[in-house]
Amino acid sequence: MLDVVFITATIGFFVIALAYVYACEKLRGGRDER
Amino acid sequence: MTLNGWLQIFFFFALILLVTKPLGLFMTRVFNGERTFLDPVLRPIERLIYTLTRVDAGKEMRWTEYAVAMLLFSAVSMLVLYLLQRTQGVLPFNPQHLPGVDSAGSTGSSFNTASSFTTNTNWQSYVPEVTMSYLTQMAGLAYHNFMSAATGIALAIAFIRGIARRETQTIGNFWVDLTRATLWVLLPFCLVGSLVLVSQGVVQNLRPYDSAQMVDAPSTQLIAQGPVASQEFIKQWGTNGGGFFNANSAHPFENPTPLTNLIALFSIFAISAGLTYTLGRMTGSQKHGWAVWSAMAVLCLAGVLVAYASEARGNPLLTGTDQTGGNMEGKEVRFGIANSALFATVTTDASCGAVNAMHDSFTPLGGMIPLANIMLSEVVFGGVGAGLYGVLIFIVLSVFIAGLMVGRTPEYLGKKIESYDVKMAMLVVLVFPLTILLLTAISAVSPSFGTSQLNNPGPHGLSEMLYAFTSGTGNNGSAFAGISANTLWYNTTIGMAMLVGRFMMIIPMLAIAGNLVRKKIVPPSLGTFPVTTPLFSTLLVSVIVIVGALTFFPVLSLGPIVEELMF
Numbered sequence: 226m227l228d229v230v231f232i233t234a235t236i237g238f239f240v241i242a243l244a245y246v247y248a249c250e251k252l253r254g255g256r257d258e259r
Numbered sequence: 260m261t262l263n264g265w266l267q268i269f270f271f272f273a274l275i276l277l278v279t280k281p282l283g284l285f286m287t288r289v290f291n292g293e294r295t296f297l298d299p300v301l302r303p304i305e306r307l308i309y310t311l312t313r314v315d316a317g318k319e320m321r322w323t324e325y326a327v328a329m330l331l332f333s334a335v336s337m338l339v340l341y342l343l344q345r346t347q348g349v350l351p352f353n354p355q356h357l358p359g360v361d362s363a364g365s366t367g368s369s370f371n372t373a374s375s376f377t378t379n380t381n382w383q384s385y386v387p388e389v390t391m392s393y394l395t396q397m398a399g400l401a402y403h404n405f406m407s408a409a410t411g412i413a414l415a416i417a418f419i420r421g422i423a424r425r426e427t428q429t430i431g432n433f434w435v436d437l438t439r440a441t442l443w444v445l446l447p448f449c450l451v452g453s454l455v456l457v458s459q460g461v462v463q464n465l466r467p468y469d470s471a472q473m474v475d476a477p478s479t480q481l482i483a484q485g486p487v488a489s490q491e492f493i494k495q496w497g498t499n500g501g502g503f504f505n506a507n508s509a510h511p512f513e514n515p516t517p518l519t520n521l522i523a524l525f526s527i528f529a530i531s532a533g534l535t536y537t538l539g540r541m542t543g544s545q546k547h548g549w550a551v552w553s554a555m556a557v558l559c560l561a562g563v564l565v566a567y568a569s570e571a572r573g574n575p576l577l578t579g580t581d582q583t584g585g586n587m588e589g590k591e592v593r594f595g596i597a598n599s600a601l602f603a604t605v606t607t608d609a610s611c612g613a614v615n616a617m618h619d620s621f622t623p624l625g626g627m628i629p630l631a632n633i634m635l636s637e638v639v640f641g642g643v644g645a646g647l648y649g650v651l652i653f654i655v656l657s658v659f660i661a662g663l664m665v666g667r668t669p670e671y672l673g674k675k676i677e678s679y680d681v682k683m684a685m686l687v688v689l690v691f692p693l694t695i696l697l698l699t700a701i702s703a704v705s706p707s708f709g710t711s712q713l714n715n716p717g718p719h720g721l722s723e724m725l726y727a728f729t730s731g732t733g734n735n736g737s738a739f740a741g742i743s744a745n746t747l748w749y750n751t752t753i754g755m756a757m758l759v760g761r762f763m764m765i766i767p768m769l770a771i772a773g774n775l776v777r778k779k780i781v782p783p784s785l786g787t788f789p790v791t792t793p794l795f796s797t798l799l800v801s802v803i804v805i806v807g808a809l810t811f812f813p814v815l816s817l818g819p820i821v822e823e824l825m826f
Contacts, residue, residue: 228345231370232338238755239334242762246326249686249770253679 264597283536319429322773353392354467367750376403378761381501388483408497409440411644421772452492500612546791569625589620607632610642612736619740627819673780722818732760
């Protein structure tokens with residue numbers, strides 16, 4: 226049972242991390258070349 | 260303190276100074292794709308790896324692509340290590356017939372270890388010699404020792420490219436950087452280093468454990484052994500820190516002689532020191548690289564001074580007894596006070612976490628130094644790669660503060676530092692204390708699962724708990740000891756803290772690199788704050804200390820500082 230919990234938690238964490246990448250890029254707002 | 264002790268400490272610093280330029284130059288050539296003396300052997304292997312994995316080495320990545328590749332690689336590696344531990348009981352290279360890790364499935368130890376080795380932390384809540392099969396040690400843990408270190412180096416190089424390049428979109432190719440870091444920077448040195456360790460008495464075999472008849476009792480002692488040397492050198496070279504044995508570098512099979520101890524100390528700092536030279540070389544400002552090196556050296560020396568003085572003074576509670584050798588509790592006689600204090604400082608300046616003495620047995624102030632070093636985000640040379648990209652975040656903050664002082668837009672090596680860069684830097688800086696303090700606070704007020712696992716009451720108990728979460732979040736991995744952390748609560752929370760402390764700090768850092776790489780180079784003017792002077796080094800040291808001190812001073816006051824005052 227705990228195996229399922231930990232594997233899900235691991236995958237869940239990395240999905241959040243991928244969303245964090247997207248959020249950081251979104252925050253940048255596509256601004257270029259100053 | 261003795262003259263002999265200080266001579267050994269300065270000899271170590273001289274070695275690090277000497278290796279900085281050649282290793283930094285070597286890494287510059289490796290990551291610029293230039294020719295090195297290892298190319299005739301390694302270039303065909305590199306090409307074969309790209310062919311087998313279908314990697315297009317010529318394709319450059321934006322920071323988002325670089326981050327996604329790194330995250331997916333880490334996620335898969337972590338899941339494989341988790342499954343390897345759980346199934347080791349039915350897999351080969353298991354002469355002791357050890358069952359799967361956490362075979363009862365109740366402590367979360369497998370998750371903790373998978374997270375720990377993926378994040379270059381190597382926190383060990385288990386006793387390795389009675390938990391891990393040789394297969395898990397070699398194919399699981401040693402693999403991660405290489406890959407997590409290579410990932411750190413790759414990220415540091417990506418950040419340097421973000422500073423060095425101008426008006427472009429890309430910061431390199433993660434797969435190429437990972438491969439080159441492994442093949443050129445890690446494997447050859449580890450091959451030679453492991454053989455040197457074997458010559459000094461570090462064991463390397465695949466035999467079952469030996470059984471020895473005790474001299475003074477009618478019983479036998481099991482003598483654990485295994486493929487130790489091959490994991491021992493990368494343990495330090497890659498600032499991993501996870502020991503083959505529970506006693507880590509205090510164990511005579513891991514660190515048998517003063518020479519192996521010096522090799523360990525040297526290899527913990529070598530790559531990180533070299534990367535400061537690489538920073539200067541790749542950005543075209545060699546003086547800046549040395550300015551960063553100087554700031555790191557000052558912070559390291561300050562830590563060694565306090566730790567050595569505290570331990571040499573002896574235990575104040577034992578006043579009246581002969582303590583001419585200093586506080587030797589928890590230390591190895593073959594290393595003594597100077598090399599124990601130096602090791603504790605170096606292993607926590609870097610994110611290594613190997614220990615040759617028990618930090619829990621240090622005096623309060625001596626034990627506070629390892630703790631404080633991790634709290635400064637391990638940027639004093641730091642973990643391989645992680646130390647450099649960590650200090651670059653502090654540099655962004657330093658030039659921002661300098662810009663505020665003179666009322667000009669802050670610049671760093673010709674790149675304007677703007678609000679987005681500072682916001683991302685603050686995300687990196689804030690996630691670290693938030694995780695540590697929140698989890699320590701919850702544990703401190705939870706007798707059933709938090710404080711019940713402590714071996715000491717009062718301030719020392721708080722230090723034990725604080726150290727565990729600091730070590731985990733800081734991806735250090737050293738243990739203060741004195742806490743039974745192999746429980747579901749600690750394994751789960753420290754496991755998550757390690758993931759947060761690694762990846763949630765890397766992502767904003769890469770975002771800064773991705774933003775800087777797009778910018779034009781602004782010619783220096785009279786208002787530009789120079790980043791090549793002693794003034795810059797001083798400001799950098801001040802920012803690192805102030806950020807660390809302001810954030811953690813309250814909790815340090817309740818732990819080691821109040822314990823020192825109670826004497």
